[in-house]
Amino acid sequence: MSILVIAEHDNTALNGATLHVVAAARKIGADITLLVAGENITAVAEQAKAVAGVSKVLVADHAVYAHQLAENVSALVADLAKDYRHVLAPSTTMGKNILPRVAALLDVSMATDIISVESENTFKRSIYAGNAIATVQSDEAIIVATVRTTAFDAVANTGGSATLETVTTAEDAKVSRFVTEQIIKTERPELSAARVVVSGGRGVGSAENYHAVLDPLADKLGAAQGASRAAVDAGFVPNDMQVGQTGKIVAPDLYIAAGISGAIQHLAGMKDSKVIVAINKDEEAPINAVADYWLVGDLNDIIPEFTTKI
Known part of the structure; x- marks a missing residue:
């Protein structure tokens, strides 16, 4: 099966999400092509070239792809897709932005997530927020x-x-046109790829308390920080830290949930974590079930x- 995988990157480095998509592609077939679309992307193309299991890398290096606007990239992908049986992308903001447009241009339905x-x-x-698993079959060309x-599991990025x-x-x-972007720079690991995640919910009380209590723990563990939707809606942290059905899906080795009751939407985003530690006043909190x-x-x-003992 010929498979086209859309690479996620920032024009400088290949995002780790791409390695997971290649892993999924390898379960479908061995003929995998990686598309790298952007501007001044020589470094990304070289990284893509070294990804295990990829046989070809298509490099679309042009100013119209500089900010990977969905309208421009989806037109490119739809044009290239005619030579492939599958088109895959990570279920991230980028993938969710581009692939529905690609499916519409190709006049096909798509499978999501x-x-x-x-x-x-x-x-x-x-x-149903992860409470049921559907098996879907596609007869699309x-x-x-x-x-x-x-x-x-991610494939190797070398070899x-x-x-x-x-x-x-x-x-x-x-x-569409690119206007501006605001990037929050942090020394912490990227949330969706971190091995350890420390998350806070409405129970932390305030933005000040979130950072006062959870930052030292995250620093000691080298962890990324997340939050429930309730904490985000309350303004404790920005929404790019939200974990859950309408936020980021994470599956770290260790997930620490502090002051999070465990709404079904939050559980959908973290219940696949290897080890889950919940800290909550309510012994009947739903999160205790997972x-x-x-x-x-x-x-x-x-x-x-807890922090002093680490």
Whole structure:
């Protein structure tokens, strides 16, 4: 099966999400092509070339792809997709932005957020906030799908020897333009790829208390920080830290949930974590049902003590 994977990157480095999508692609077939679209992306193309399991890297280096506007990239992908049986992208903001447009341009339906590959046209995906798993089969000539990255172990980013091929197609759809972006820089790991995540909920009380209590713990563990939607809505932290059905899906080795009751939407975003530790005053909190360890008590007392013992 010929498979086209859309690489996620920042024009400088390949995003780790791409490695998980390649892993999913390898369960479908061995003929995998990686598309790198951007501007001044020589470094990204070289990284893509080394990804294990990739046989070819298509490089679309042009100003119209500089900010990877969905309208421009989707037109490129739809044009290239005619030579492939599958088109895959990570189920991230980028993938969710581009692939529905690609499916519309190709006039095909798409599979979203797949968590398992059963065969070349049959996949599993979670529904009802992860409470049920649906098996879906596509009879489309071109199968378009986004991949839940936490459901597949990443392939190695070294050892590959893919060939590079330049794509000259570069058309500006002229229906959108890049204005500006604000990037929050942090020394912490990226939330969706971190091995350890420390999250706070409405129970932390305030933005000031969130940072006063949770930052020292995250610093000691080298952890990324997350939050429930309730904490984000209350203004404790920015929304790019939200974990859950409408936020980021994470599956770290260790997930510490402080002051999070465990609404079904939050559980959908973190219940695949290897080890879950819940700290909450309510011994009947729903999150305890999925936690491997839980402490009933005041997080303002427990977490500082916990931090001093690490």
